[in-house]
Amino acid sequence: MxxxxxxxxxxxxxxxxxxxxxxxxxxxxxxxxxxxxxxxLGTIIVISICLGLFIYTCIFLIFFLSLRKRTSGYHANTFLQCYFGTVSTYILIVFTDAFLVRNFRILNAVLILSIVVIWIIGTINHPNMNMDFCELYESKRAARLILIIESGIIYFSIFVGLNIIIVSYMSISIILCAILFLIAKILKQEVIENEKS
Structure with missing residues (x-):
């Protein structure tokens, strides 16, 4: 259509x-x-308004999309798979957020692990992107810079005692990027350098 x-x-x-x-x-x-x-994004925004989570969702989307743009990660094969996968993931985040807020140590441990994974790998060179060496290097650099900024904001927010739900949504954005990153690695959705030659 x-x-x-x-x-x-x-x-x-x-x-x-x-x-x-x-x-x-x-x-x-x-x-x-x-x-x-x-x-x-329109569907997610409508759901967030219906659930009274608009501000939290906007914060999540800003953090997630800023990092995801640079890290790449798992991509579905069709729009419908992508759409239902994305909306389902958002709903899962909404329903697990209360658990993560109550168990903040678990959230923090997974966040630290996600930061390390993204820092080490930087960017997945997805076949749809097929970046050359220079583009991949710049993308990794940008991903790590965004990661530093977002991590800094999260830990500063914790330090000043910002609403824990906001901190949770910011943290989940980085965790989700790392998960999509690892799924792409497992499914081999990346261009390996010697395959390009």
Whole structure:
């Protein structure tokens, strides 16, 4: 459905000479990605409003998306798998948050382990990205910088006594990035350097 709309829209833009015909596929792909991301994030935002968790969810999304953009990690094969997986994961986070708040030592231990995993590996070179050496190096550097900033914010928030639920949602964002990272490694969703040659 989304792909059909994207094709029609981009075709009209080509006919009107608003975009270069040679880049038609790129525009279709970009349009599909934007619409799919909007649908997924829109669903999560609507659920968060219904549950009264809008602020916590926004904080989670800012932390998660900032880091995920640089680390990459597991990617589903289809939009529907991605959509249901993402929404289900968010709902799971909502329902496990109370447990994690009550057991903050467990949350903190898993957070530290996640920080170490992301720091050591940095970025997964997913086949869809297929980064060259320089791009991969820059992505790892950016991921580690974001990780330092986010970890610093979390531990500063703990130090000043910020609402523990906010700290929990910030922490879960890093933990989720690490989990997706490890799933991609286990499923071998990455370009190995000697495979590129």
């Amino acid at each position: 989304v792909e059909k709309i994207a094709n029609i829209l981009v075709k009209k833009m080509c006919d009107e000479k608003l975009i270069d015909v040679k880049k038609e596929e790129d525009y279709v792909y970009a349009f599909i990605c934007i619409v799919e991301r909007f649908i997924t």
